[in-house]
Amino acid sequence: MTTIVSESRRLRLPASVPTVVAGLFIVLLVVSAVLAPTIAPYAYDAQNIEVMNEAPSFAHFFGTDEFGRDVLSRIIVGAQTSLSVSVTAVGFSVLTGLVLGAVCGYFGGLVDRILMTVIDLTWSFPEILIALMLVAVIGAGLHGVIIAVAIAYLAQFTRLTRTQVIQLKKEAYIDAAVNLGASDFHILFRHLLPNALAPVLVAAMLATGDAIILEATLGFFGLGAQPPTPSWGAMMSSGTAQLFVAPWVIIIPGCAVALTVIALNIVGDALIDSLDFRNKAREG
Amino acid sequence: MLLSVEKLRIAFGSFAPVKDVTISVDRGEILGLVGESGSGKSLTATALMGLLGYVNGHVAGGRILFDGEDLTCLPEEHMRRLRGRRIGLITQNPMTSLDPMIRVGKQIEQASRIHMGLDGKAAYRKAVDLMRDVRIPDPQRVHTLYPHQLSGGMKQRIVIAMALAGEPDLLIADEPTTALDATVQAQIIRNLVELVKIRGLAMILITHDMGVVAQTCDHVAVMYCGRIVERASVGSMFAEAAHPYTQALIGCIPRNGMRPGTLVGIPGMVPSTAALPSGCSFHPRCSKAHTICHECVPEFRQFGRDVGVACHLAGQYE
Numbered sequence: 163m164t165t166i167v168s169e170s171r172r173l174r175l176p177a178s179v180p181t182v183v184a185g186l187f188i189v190l191l192v193v194s195a196v197l198a199p200t201i202a203p204y205a206y207d208a209q210n211i212e213v214m215n216e217a218p219s220f221a222h223f224f225g226t227d228e229f230g231r232d233v234l235s236r237i238i239v240g241a242q243t244s245l246s247v248s249v250t251a252v253g254f255s256v257l258t259g260l261v262l263g264a265v266c267g268y269f270g271g272l273v274d275r276i277l278m279t280v281i282d283l284t285w286s287f288p289e290i291l292i293a294l295m296l297v298a299v300i301g302a303g304l305h306g307v308i309i310a311v312a313i314a315y316l317a318q319f320t321r322l323t324r325t326q327v328i329q330l331k332k333e334a335y336i337d338a339a340v341n342l343g344a345s346d347f348h349i350l351f352r353h354l355l356p357n358a359l360a361p362v363l364v365a366a367m368l369a370t371g372d373a374i375i376l377e378a379t380l381g382f383f384g385l386g387a388q389p390p391t392p393s394w395g396a397m398m399s400s401g402t403a404q405l406f407v408a409p410w411v412i413i414i415p416g417c418a419v420a421l422t423v424i425a426l427n428i429v430g431d432a433l434i435d436s437l438d439f440r441n442k443a444r445e446g
Numbered sequence: 447m448l449l450s451v452e453k454l455r456i457a458f459g460s461f462a463p464v465k466d467v468t469i470s471v472d473r474g475e476i477l478g479l480v481g482e483s484g485s486g487k488s489l490t491a492t493a494l495m496g497l498l499g500y501v502n503g504h505v506a507g508g509r510i511l512f513d514g515e516d517l518t519c520l521p522e523e524h525m526r527r528l529r530g531r532r533i534g535l536i537t538q539n540p541m542t543s544l545d546p547m548i549r550v551g552k553q554i555e556q557a558s559r560i561h562m563g564l565d566g567k568a569a570y571r572k573a574v575d576l577m578r579d580v581r582i583p584d585p586q587r588v589h590t591l592y593p594h595q596l597s598g599g600m601k602q603r604i605v606i607a608m609a610l611a612g613e614p615d616l617l618i619a620d621e622p623t624t625a626l627d628a629t630v631q632a633q634i635i636r637n638l639v640e641l642v643k644i645r646g647l648a649m650i651l652i653t654h655d656m657g658v659v660a661q662t663c664d665h666v667a668v669m670y671c672g673r674i675v676e677r678a679s680v681g682s683m684f685a686e687a688a689h690p691y692t693q694a695l696i697g698c699i700p701r702n703g704m705r706p707g708t709l710v711g712i713p714g715m716v717p718s719t720a721a722l723p724s725g726c727s728f729h730p731r732c733s734k735a736h737t738i739c740h741e742c743v744p745e746f747r748q749f750g751r752d753v754g755v756a757c758h759l760a761g762q763y764e
Contacts (some may be wrong), residue, residue, distance in 0.1 A: 212561070334539055334543045335544055335546075337500075338544070338545075338608070340500070341529060341534075341535040342557045343530035343531055343560060343561060343612070344530070344556065344559070344560055345526070352548070353545050356548070357547050370667075
């Protein structure tokens with residue numbers, strides 16, 4: 163009875179070099195997206211006929227596009243669009259998926275079967291196809307893209323949450339809560355969801371990367387941000403015309419998408435390793 | 447009587463693993479419910495909590511009278527308000543009975559928040575008081591810890607505090623110390639008995655340890671294969687057990703100064719509840735079995751005010 167307390171464990175990311183670099187990249191990206199208009203060297207829509215399709219130089223770090231607009235400034239402001247759209251969409255998706263998955267997993271029955279059938283159906287289509295159809299119905303523009311991307315990823319989070327809840331339902335501490343006379347609502351939101359959250363958050367991190375690609379694809383098709391608002395997808399789309407004259411116009415936003423997604427995936431993988439704290443806690 | 451269970455029968459479809467259980471317990475009393483694994487002790491507890499539905503079972507007969515109300519006919523919503531509020535359950539495994547994501551103090555507060563609508567400060571004060579009652583050192587600090595930071599004994603104290611938080615009238619302790627070290631077991635049991643006596647609770651102590659029963663309980667009910675085979679006050683049972691099974695269980699208690707090799711077990715195995723022997727379920731393992739024991743199920747008979755036995759031979763060789 164003398165020592166009742168073991169030393170407390172904290173969530174710790176394994177600090178490997180790629181993880182740190184990827185993490186720093188994401189921080190840099192988020193900061194520049196938030197501060198976009200202030201730190202961009204030029205206005206994103208400032209046209210200058212004298213410097214059309216100019217190669218990267220000290221004046222224009224990433225060169226200029228067909229209207230003489232500074233590509234770096236457009237990448238920075240475009241980051242704001244891409245990140246806010248994909249994060250908002252995945253956020254909606256996670257919140258809805260958590261509630262739907264929790265209800266399905268906890269109560270089961272007819273609602274569960276109907277919802278799961280619909281979700282299995284949506285899984286037989288590629289996300290891009292679902293998103294395209296949805297944007298066609300809702301209409302182009304950022305709102306349409308956010309809703310489309312959110313729905314495209316909904317199935318994933320609903321399934322994941324449902325599986326987690328079904329597993330956790332068998333835990334003794336859930337029985338203990340039932341024995342205390344806790345209501346279904348209390349058990350779901352105080353006990354099941356907090357315990358189911360970790361893997362869902364990791365999946366959300368990885369899905370944000372996917373969502374950036376999806377958003378860029380929709381932008382490439384001209385369904386996302388409308389000109390002159392820059393988005394990485396739309397920039398690539400307009401760059402295709404100058405592919406041989408000014409390749410940087412398409413390569414730079416392409417690299418931005420690729421690097422962001424890779425960075426998100428690396429950090430997501432590191433999270434998978436470290437967020438496993440529920441099992442670690444049980445061993446101790 | 448605060449709780450009296452009359453001829454309780456629990457069934458899963460047409461299969462009835464618990465038949466004809468009659469027990470009662472009053473405030474300030476401790477009833478020991480004793481038997482080997484699979485005798486239906488825990489299932490009886492589940493029925494008292496009104497949770498048979500969770501394991502797809504149901505009450506197929508008999509009554510559970512709790513403070514004048516028959517729990518077997520209460521609607522679920524009403525039953526939920528009794529659980530944790532008027533009937534508290536202490537489970538076997540403290541290692542897994544606590545939510546790993548919630549501070550233990552908050553978990554103790556749950557019952558008082560759910561059932562009594564206590565606000566933050568009042569619930570906190572109550573949790574700290576309860577932790578002091580279950581002998582947790584430095585309760586303010588332990589309140590902020592997570593389950594994985596506590597030892598098994600401490601976790602079981604937390605589980606007991608959780609069960610007490612709703613200020614129940616009846617406490618069901620289902621093998622509360624099975625998972626703990628022997629030294630901690632004794633402390634926890636002593637603490638439980640003290641709490642029951644001070645607060646005037648009724649407690650059903652489910653155990654397979656006759657030693658614990660002898661030290662703590664007022665009355666004992668011995669279960670075998672889903673039936674009560676003997677019911678008596680602790681004094682008369684340990685002075686003169688009537689059922690051969692009870693005698694054998696008492697014979698299994700190790701005593702100080704016993705010579706090596708003198709501790710006897712009960713021969714044979716508990717029969718599977720799906721394939722019970724004919725007649726008295728205990729006859730294949732009973733050293734005194736007669737022909738009648740193979741043929742007829744013995745009726746439960748009362749001997750005096752204190753003792754009841756389900757054995758054909760009871761009363762014959764006294």
